[in-house]
Amino acid sequence: MNSSLTIYNSLSGKTELFKSISPNKVGMYVCGPTVYNNVHLGNCRTFISFDLIYRYLIHLGYKVRYVRNITDVGHLEYDEDQGEDRISKKARSESIEPMEVVQKYTIDFHKTLSKFNLFPPSIEPTATGHIIDQIELIKKIIDAGYAYEINNSVYFDVLKFNKKHKYGKLSGRNIEDLMHNTRDLDGVSDKKNPQDFALWKKAELIHIMKWPSPWGEGFPGWHLECSAMSSKYLGDKFDIHGGGMDLKFPHHECEIAQSESINKVSPVKYWVHANMLTLNGKKMSKSTGNNILPGEIFSGKNKIFKKPFKPEVVKFFIMQAHYRSVLDISEDALNASEKGYNKLMSALKLLDNINPSKKDTSFNFDDWNKKCYSALNDDFNSPVLIANLFDAVKFINSVNNNLDNISAATLIKLKTSFKAFVNDILGLYGNLSSSYDEKKLKDILNILIELRNSSRKNKDFETSDKIRNELNKIGVKLEDNTDETEIRLN
Numbered sequence: 001m002n003s004s005l006t007i008y009n010s011l012s013g014k015t016e017l018f019k020s021i022s023p024n025k026v027g028m029y030v031c032g033p034t035v036y037n038n039v040h041l042g043n044c045r046t047f048i049s050f051d052l053i054y055r056y057l058i059h060l061g062y063k064v065r066y067v068r069n070i071t072d073v074g075h076l077e078y079d080e081d082q083g084e085d086r087i088s089k090k091a092r093s094e095s096i097e098p099m100e101v102v103q104k105y106t107i108d109f110h111k112t113l114s115k116f117n118l119f120p121p122s123i124e125p126t127a128t129g130h131i132i133d134q135i136e137l138i139k140k141i142i143d144a145g146y147a148y149e150i151n152n153s154v155y156f157d158v159l160k161f162n163k164k165h166k167y168g169k170l171s172g173r174n175i176e177d178l179m180h181n182t183r184d185l186d187g188v189s190d191k192k193n194p195q196d197f198a199l200w201k202k203a204e205l206i207h208i209m210k211w212p213s214p215w216g217e218g219f220p221g222w223h224l225e226c227s228a229m230s231s232k233y234l235g236d237k238f239d240i241h242g243g244g245m246d247l248k249f250p251h252h253e254c255e256i257a258q259s260e261s262i263n264k265v266s267p268v269k270y271w272v273h274a275n276m277l278t279l280n281g282k283k284m285s286k287s288t289g290n291n292i293l294p295g296e297i298f299s300g301k302n303k304i305f306k307k308p309f310k311p312e313v314v315k316f317f318i319m320q321a322h323y324r325s326v327l328d329i330s331e332d333a334l335n336a337s338e339k340g341y342n343k344l345m346s347a348l349k350l351l352d353n354i355n356p357s358k359k360d361t362s363f364n365f366d367d368w369n370k371k372c373y374s375a376l377n378d379d380f381n382s383p384v385l386i387a388n389l390f391d392a393v394k395f396i397n398s399v400n401n402n403l404d405n406i407s408a409a410t411l412i413k414l415k416t417s418f419k420a421f422v423n424d425i426l427g428l429y430g431n432l433s434s435s436y437d438e439k440k441l442k443d444i445l446n447i448l449i450e451l452r453n454s455s456r457k458n459k460d461f462e463t464s465d466k467i468r469n470e471l472n473k474i475g476v477k478l479e480d481n482t483d484e485t486e487i488r489l490n
Contacts, residue, residue, distance in 0.1 A: 005060065005377045007240075008324060010248065010271040011170055015379055020239050021269060026057050026064045027238035029230040029268075031247055032124070034071040035105040036086040038293050039112050041314075041329070042277040042284060046244045048315055049274040049323035049380075051118040053242070055425050056376055067233045068121040069226060070109075072102040072128050073209045073219055085219070088208045098209050102128075112294050115311040117427045123233050127225040131211050134220040134228045137258070138199045138213075146261040150190045152202035152216035158195040161257050167195075170256060170271060171249035197254050199224055223254035230267070231259065241268040245275050277318075278328045279304070297334075305331045309338060312428055316341040319382040319426060340390070345430050347393040348422055350400050351415045357405035363395045365410050369417050376425070385421065392418055445471075449478065449485050 005018040020026050030050045033039055047068075057064050073087060091098040127134075138154055141147040146161050147154055158167055162175045178195050198221035203210035210217045230238065236259065243252065252271065259267035278284065284291045292304050300308030317337035321327040368391060375384035392414065398404035406414070422428050448467055455464040468478050478485050 006379055007270050007272060008379045009269075010273050011266070011268070013172075016270070018270070020062065021237060024062060026062045026240065027234035028054065028057075028064060028066050028240040028242065029226070029234055029238065030066070030068045030121070030241075031226060031243035031251070032069045032071065033105075033109050034086055035102050035109060036090045037105060038295070039105075039109045040284070041279075041292065041294055041297075042244065044112065044116065044294055045277045045318050045323075045327065046242075046274040047113055047118060048116055048318050050242050050272075051116075051427060052319065052323070052382060052425065053240070053272070053380055054119055055427060056380060059420065059425055065123070065234065066119075066121040067123045067125065067230065069229055070102075070106060070124060070126045071222070071225065072106070072126050073098075085207070085209065091208060115294070115298065116315045117312070117429060119427075125229045125233065127220065127229075128209075130225065130229055130232070131220065133232055134224045135200075135213050137224060137228045137231075137262075138220075140262045141199065141258060144262050146257075147199055148192065149215050152218065153190055153198060154200040154215055155191050155196040156199055156254070156257060156261075157192065158197070158257065159193050161261055165257070165260050167257055168249075168253060170253050173249060173253075197221060197223060197250065199258075223251055223258065226251070227255050227258040227267070230255075236263045237265055237267060237269070239268075240270045240272055242272040242274070245273045248273055274323045275326050278326060280330050281328055305334065309334050313338045313341050316344075316426075316428060320386055322379075322381055322383055324379070340386075341428070343393055344386075344389060344422065344428070347396045348418065348430050350396050351411075351418060354396070354399055354406065354411060356408040356411045358407065359405065360407050360410050361405045363392075363404070363406060363410065363414075365413050365417075368392060369413075372417070372421055382426070385426075389418070389421060445476070445487060449487075452478070453485065 003017075003019075006015045007018045008015045028050075030047070033043055050066075050068075054064060054066050073085065087098050087101050090101045094101065138147065141156065142149070142154070147156050159175065161167055168174050168178070175195065200213060200215055200220055201218050202216055203218045207219065210219050230241065241252070241255075248271075256266060256268075259265075276283075279290050279292060282288075282290050292302050294311070294314070296302040297305065297309050297314060298311055313334065314337075317329065317334055318327065320337060320340070368388065371388045372385055375381045375388060378384070395404060395406075396414075399406050423430070448471065452464050452467040455461070455467070471478060476487060478487060
């Protein structure tokens with residue numbers, strides 16, 4: 001088992017040597033979507049990042065249990081403790097049942113991720129499927145003395161928890177600052193303190209999704225589901241918990257508090273967070289119009305980009321930046337990624353057609369292979385890996401153009417490793433982008449037209465007619481004018 005993998009741990013703020021709790025096994029939990037709308041590109045970046053992590057751990061030989069939840073209830077608007085949850089609100093606006101909303105956008109979520117060639121998780125639990133588990137967890141927290149019931153709702157007592165533990169250790173916040181920066185509730189809420197968060201909320205008459213509980217009809221708090229489901233499938237202590245950077249506070253902070261209140265130990269060994277995605281240098285926002293959905297990029301039906309981009313090109317673009325860095329998406333950036341992606345895929349195809357020589361010349365496979373693994377072992381550094389892959393691309397093209405040599409033994413090793421990095425770990429499977437294909441076809445047509453024109457000048461009408469007739473058979477019609485030959489598609 002590889003012992004040199006390092007992971008940046010958000011909890012310690014340091015890059016640490018990865019050592020799984022159980023030998024050769026990894027438990028990984030990633031916060032999934034709240035299915036009340038189409039999955040946005042920022043979400044996709046998070047899931048693409050953790051797909052890379054998942055794939056690489058499998059590649060290293062770990063048996064990985066990857067759990068990614070579906071939030072289908074209990075997530076209040078703006079993550080507050082008051083109001084109507086997002087799914088119920090969407091159902092009301094569309095005049096459909098909440099579970100119709102859930103079904104519609106869960107399907108959209110799965111379809112979108114499949115276009116990016118992401119592996120499905122080992123387990124994909126839903127919040128509604130684990131109401132009993134969440135109720136039982138609340139009972140344990142109450143018994144431990146860290147929660148209180150009032151008016152048929154249950155809240156986590158953050159101040160009491162903070163006396164023996166540290167609330168805010170993941171996000172670097174302290175309770176005094178939180179109290180200072182939080183406005184007084186003025187009797188609007190039942191909570192003892194503004195920092196307390198809901199474990200169970202009493203359902204008002206307007207609330208559609210609700211369940212019976214020891215505290216009355218209601219629904220679970222947003223933070224609760226992840227604690228309940230991660231502990232159920234991965235245990236009270238597991239290896240990796242991931243999600244977007246925006247979940248660090250309050251969501252993940254609350255998860256830690258819930259788990260520590262009953263288990264007395266931190267629930268996760270390595271906290272991993274993917275950073276945000278911006279669009280044309282600005283934060284994505286529906287209200288400002290600076291927003292685009294994955295499907296709009298794939299189809300080209302949007303007002304931001306002039307042409308469509310394939311899912312794999314978008315995925316390649318995302319992996320050209322480290323998952324912890326802020327990434328800005330723009331048309332220029334996608335065009336550059338498309339060119340790079342096509343070069344990578346062309347080299348991948350060339351590997352199957354290269355004729356080896358008796359000996360190598362300039363390429364040191366062992367050194368190159370070591371650099372690729374060093375990049376991945378450095379907190380899954382995909383941009384450095386891709387830079388190393390392009391060193392191999394340059395060499396492959398050089399061999400193909402008879403400017404360099406590769407032995408049969410090295411060719412086998414290069415082909416195996418190159419495909420492992422590109423296909424198995426990055427999850428790119430070799431389809432050239434449509435715009436690349438179109439350019440190649442256009443170049444081929446121009447060559448044929450030049451060849452035909454040359455035949456006509458040399459009065460080789462047999463060859464000239466044959467080119468025209470054969471093209472006509474496949475729907476390409478050539479029309480000769482005084483100055484040039486026009487192409488028409490039948």
